[in-house]
Amino acid sequence: MNATKLRAWWSHRQGLDGSLLGQSPAAILERCGWARSVGGVGPYLTLFSRGRTSREDADRAAAKLEIHELPTARGCTYVLPASDFALGLTVGREFSGAGFNATLRDWGRIGLTMLNRGTGNGHQILSPEWVARATAPAAPEDAQGGYGFQWWTMPGSDAYSAIGLQGQYVFVDPATRTVVVKLSYFPPADGPASDETAAFLAAASAWTPR
Numbered sequence: 082m083n084a085t086k087l088r089a090w091w092s093h094r095q096g097l098d099g100s101l102l103g104q105s106p107a108a109i110l111e112r113c114g115w116a117r118s119v120g121g122v123g124p125y126l127t128l129f130s131r132g133r134t135s136r137e138d139a140d141r142a143a144a145k146l147e148i149h150e151l152p153t154a155r156g157c158t159y160v161l162p163a164s165d166f167a168l169g170l171t172v173g174r175e176f177s178g179a180g181f182n183a184t185l186r187d188w189g190r191i192g193l194t195m196l197n198r199g200t201g202n203g204h205q206i207l208s209p210e211w212v213a214r215a216t217a218p219a220a221p222e223d224a225q226g227g228y229g230f231q232w233w234t235m236p237g238s239d240a241y242s243a244i245g246l247q248g249q250y251v252f253v254d255p256a257t258r259t260v261v262v263k264l265s266y267f268p269p270a271d272g273p274a275s276d277e278t279a280a281f282l283a284a285a286s287a288w289t290p291r
Contacts, residue, residue, distance in 0.1 A: 248274065263278065
């Protein structure tokens with residue numbers, strides 16, 4: 082394989098060798114791939130350069146839903162053939178949660194680093210100014226508290242928590258120098274479990290060893 086042969090293969094694969102002349106917009110996109118569109122002429126150029134498709138023909142194909150512009154990955158939109166609509170919608174689906182796998186001890190270290198204003202294991206990892214901003218509510222608190230930079234603030238207190246999707250907590254209370262890590266799971270929209278956890282964290286923070 083040399084560069085000349087590779088370029089010829091790629092030109093054929095993309096339909097730039099005339100092999101897609103006269104093909105429908107959907108057939109062109111099925112072979113050469115989705116055409117990225119961010120409000121520009123990219124899809125029209127993709128179709129014209131391969132099949133000599135006019136803008137009017139491309140618009141007619143879109144009106145018949147033979148091709149369509151769909152939101153997909155990375156906040157972009159792409160023009161897809163109808164055969165790929167399901168895939169395009171799946172790829173473009175919003176992702177509301179992600180996992181960060183760590184041991185309870187490591188989560189505790191994160192909490193201690195925040196408690197110590199960004200210092201961990203003797204090193205200044207985060208600036209104290211950033212920690213202060215991250216753990217302050219970005220808007221006025223309500224009865225449930227507020228929200229900073231991925232940290233939930235507790236109402237009427239300097240305490241704050243990193244809260245997982247279904248019941249995981251890293252609770253930090255600077256006033257009592259308390260860090261609590263809670264690894265658990267409770268069903269979605271389980272209000273009583275959330276209220277119970279908040280009460281437990283407040284009690285743990287207020288507890289004084291005898």
